[in-house]
Amino acid sequence: MIIILEENVTEKQIQRITEKLVDKGFDIHRSTGASHTVLGVVGNTQSVDTRDFEVLEGVHEVLRVSEPYKLASRTFQSENSIVKVGKVKFGGKKIGLIAGPCSIESREQIKKIARLVKKTGTKILRGGAYKPRTSPYSFQGLGEKGLKYLQEAGKINNMAVVSEVMDRMDIIPALKYTDMIQVGARNMQNFALLKELGKIDKPILLKRGMSATLKELLMAAEYIMAGGNHNIILCERGIRTFENYTRNTLDISAIPILKKLTHLPVIADPSHGTGIRDKVVPMARAAIAAGADGLIIEVHYDPDNALSDGAQTLYVAQYQELVKEIKIIATAVGRTI
Amino acid sequence: MIIILEENVTEKQIQRITEKLVDKGFDIHRSTGASHTVLGVVGNTQSVDTRDFEVLEGVHEVLRVSEPYKLASRTFQSENSIVKVGKVKFGGKKIGLIAGPCSIESREQIKKIARLVKKTGTKILRGGAYKPRTSPYSFQGLGEKGLKYLQEAGKINNMAVVSEVMDRMDIIPALKYTDMIQVGARNMQNFALLKELGKIDKPILLKRGMSATLKELLMAAEYIMAGGNHNIILCERGIRTFENYTRNTLDISAIPILKKLTHLPVIADPSHGTGIRDKVVPMARAAIAAGADGLIIEVHYDPDNALSDGAQTLYVAQYQELVKEIKIIATAVGRTI
Amino acid sequence: MIIILEENVTEKQIQRITEKLVDKGFDIHRSTGASHTVLGVVGNTQSVDTRDFEVLEGVHEVLRVSEPYKLASRTFQSENSIVKVGKVKFGGKKIGLIAGPCSIESREQIKKIARLVKKTGTKILRGGAYKPRTSPYSFQGLGEKGLKYLQEAGKINNMAVVSEVMDRMDIIPALKYTDMIQVGARNMQNFALLKELGKIDKPILLKRGMSATLKELLMAAEYIMAGGNHNIILCERGIRTFENYTRNTLDISAIPILKKLTHLPVIADPSHGTGIRDKVVPMARAAIAAGADGLIIEVHYDPDNALSDGAQTLYVAQYQELVKEIKIIATAVGRTI
């Protein structure tokens, strides 16, 4: 941590700042420049709130030298982490695909969709059982029964399955029925949930909050990792901007940035990231072109009558076409599918 | 709901759209204009996803006529709701003040702060027991023990108390020890939690998510109200913008807008809304000048050594001074304190 | 235009609203629904400020049926516009590439760069002569002399050239020396400039403002087109969000959206869109994968010593590699280069 002092700082103020630092157990290295005096703070400053020093008199600015996350950082582990979900490995040369409906609507529906997406070579099935709906008057999901149908559809088609939990209380059923547990965008900073997920060893699909910085996303991963679970896949799913033509703005640049900052695999969700069906395909292609390790996409045999998010759900034929296009793009970036 | 069709829509497309609407049980009123044909959709469209129709061929745009929230709306109830917390009534002529430390740190600390803020006439004490910290390595709160200390400090000083819950599992202790339950910004769309809070009758302090629109805030209130609990106070606490001098941008304009859209009381949290101590006072004054029904402010006898958020916490003397200034401003807007 | 009235609107209020509409020469079509009365407004509402009606008593909301832009709209012209710059056609099957340094630094520099990028098949050279620098203490460009060098470098290498103007006063030299005139992001709503550019027939490269909505970008194009100049290429170059790891967030989704809303060609500027060299290549690939008609990229033989924007400028070898990758991606989206 570096503390830059005001140009007109007094010796007394410096003393007060120094004392506070020493009190907290830090070593200080003082360097006097032409205009500014700078204090280098040595010690474990990871849990320090930099603002505690910014408000002291005589302080101009406080800067962190180390990132506040550690386990998630490339500095900590330089080679890519490989996260295995069923038979699919995320983070290596192969691109991983996850597809399925927004909501599990019935045993028949999820079985049928599983069979259809399986034909494209997709090996992981998605489906929501607990639905975070903005309106209390909308379909809220089938709950545990839905998870059962999902598991069944996965087994029949030899696919791994992933589904979202809403809070700590949903973890037990999710452990029983799924191969990967999804933390939705609205829960990215549900710290009670993150802590609990750190105690299990199932892979976690951690979605970026819709107004979260990349640093905050990595801090959320750090929460899980600090508990002992290092099987995390990060997912870019769109951020909120002033543009309201799309529901969210899928931040494609998050992909190469995250790949540099962390060793964890990074995938994209162009379905939620755009919210509009005909924008899903170009944005899915863009994500792969930018270096994503995989995609999670909403697919339904009858999106027009889906119980949720039909407008952003691909028809099966569109998804098949997309997989073909992605195969070509993958070669341009040295990947396979 | 109004569906505006494309200029070059075909009769066949109109038929398909109409059929889909009739299938869902709506009545349709067709109006043919010079350039556009418009379909008026009559029926309960509250739980319709407008995008389901936007993706149909021939559709230009789909517009909601009614707001998706109902119970929270001024249309539903034109006079102000009064929410009573202890002896304080929010939503009437009097401005309500809530003050206290960010975290409950010890029995002594919370008792001492309670006594000090009580002297300014403040009748509600705040204090966090479960802390949503962005770093897993930071102080995480005293938990239930903290709630006990809070209740005790409240009783001794004849103050009502408010504290935050992190998810459904924290509701039981919160019911036991507090007079109002706070839903933090990160939990504004924790729908499982909101539903549960609809089943109780204790007042809820619902904070706006840091990237939530006002409509989403009102939908979150609607979730609680739909369950039967109408005792909700809304709280503006800063939104995320590109400006990073302050932690958040306290959206003062949200206050007069919310007061128009809803009958629920609206207060402001300038401590989290700015994140910097010397900005708390001017922004607190601004909130009252803009018509807020109250304030929630972090105060500590020793902010420099607070275990969390010290940098945005007022010294007791600053808080006393602020209360005086607010008294004057209140008269300018026809209120008292 | 559609005016939705309040549920409790009085007949007198409706009369007042109607009179105001009739006064302005509109026809009104009234439709009474179960909960809301709706007024359909017929006539040319393009220059109406909808807020003028929103503030009237009894009005709930005012909605535009037609877009405020016309000439730029796909409704007005369904087939793609082809804009020719030198021998390159933007908007057709072929992807167009523009490359060169941020600033023209000397006659030798621009000639050398032109020769190098030409080898990759790039046929349009970029280079800034009037530089919009955020600091008054930074290099401000060579001015007209720079334009002369640019033209010379273009001629020698048989390349068309493009450069940015700062305001109306720069148009005369730009007309003389360049083949396309660029309007920078900060000038997207410099309406005096846009009007003037409507009077010439040289192609205009119109960059999206860093906080402009897509509708505003199209309105800026409309300004130029309304004057008679329809030769416009739109350029996505990054928007401002709360994420500050990159300078801007390149909004890749703007590409497929614009391609749907307008017939004008759409290109991307990943250099300004990211501001960091190693993010330029993945984002350039992503733009093509999402359907862009071209790219404008900063390239220099010695970015480390460039007088401006060196950090976001590609080395020549990186650019050559990128062109190869783009060729593969182009085939995946049915394009050539």
Add this chain to the structure above:
Amino acid sequence: MIIILEENVTEKQIQRITEKLVDKGFDIHRSTGASHTVLGVVGNTQSVDTRDFEVLEGVHEVLRVSEPYKLASRTFQSENSIVKVGKVKFGGKKIGLIAGPCSIESREQIKKIARLVKKTGTKILRGGAYKPRTSPYSFQGLGEKGLKYLQEAGKINNMAVVSEVMDRMDIIPALKYTDMIQVGARNMQNFALLKELGKIDKPILLKRGMSATLKELLMAAEYIMAGGNHNIILCERGIRTFENYTRNTLDISAIPILKKLTHLPVIADPSHGTGIRDKVVPMARAAIAAGADGLIIEVHYDPDNALSDGAQTLYVAQYQELVKEIKIIATAVGRTI
């Protein structure tokens, strides 16, 4: 400037970075910590692009110690600047008021409004002659003729007048007819214009761009000041956020922040900052409560028939009422009006 090196930086990389710094004429001070090595860079780094060093291998981060603006900074001048417009002094104890219509529509209109607002004690008249309209089909202002009417209306009522210029070409008439020249939000980074305004000595009313950071606003002021004109009043007028209930989000917190960072006077424009008439009054009060040095407000005797921005324009009676309320609030913050 401080350069923080990667944990695993090599000695060779450090050498390369050091050489580049020495080449540019800087002195370097190296400090080796437990985990990171840090280079302190001494010399005038004001015009350095920090990214030029961020892209070098072995560099973790580059941090500025000094602000990039100097003349505008409180460090440069600790006491408030007083800017005199007519007889009004901005920046002292008294709050300055500017009022008038959005557009000058006719000689009669501006004269009538001047007379009406004068009665409230307002001493500066505003009115637009060159209008930056988002639609080419909207009223574009009366031009120089409008300025003449404005000056006349000012003289008759003994008021100073302010009007906006669109680019460099409008400066000459503005110098002739006005007492203060306004730079609109869309022109905040029109650097050619700013440079030109640095050469004159008339006061400049500089509005914050709608997506500008406060640092960028201060850099824009620096542009004018670097040319020699220090008579600048800064104006907060709303930023663009994801919330679209209001046109813009008036950033009230910008007021106390700017007052700390700079010695220049700071006023607020709640008319453009909200875009809705009934939000102008509460936000105007909030601005004064937060410490603004003044207000600029749109007032018209007949807003319903104003040629532009009628929806955000106050009726005269509303403005009179507002002035009364502000008088009370001013006393709470130790000011007068």
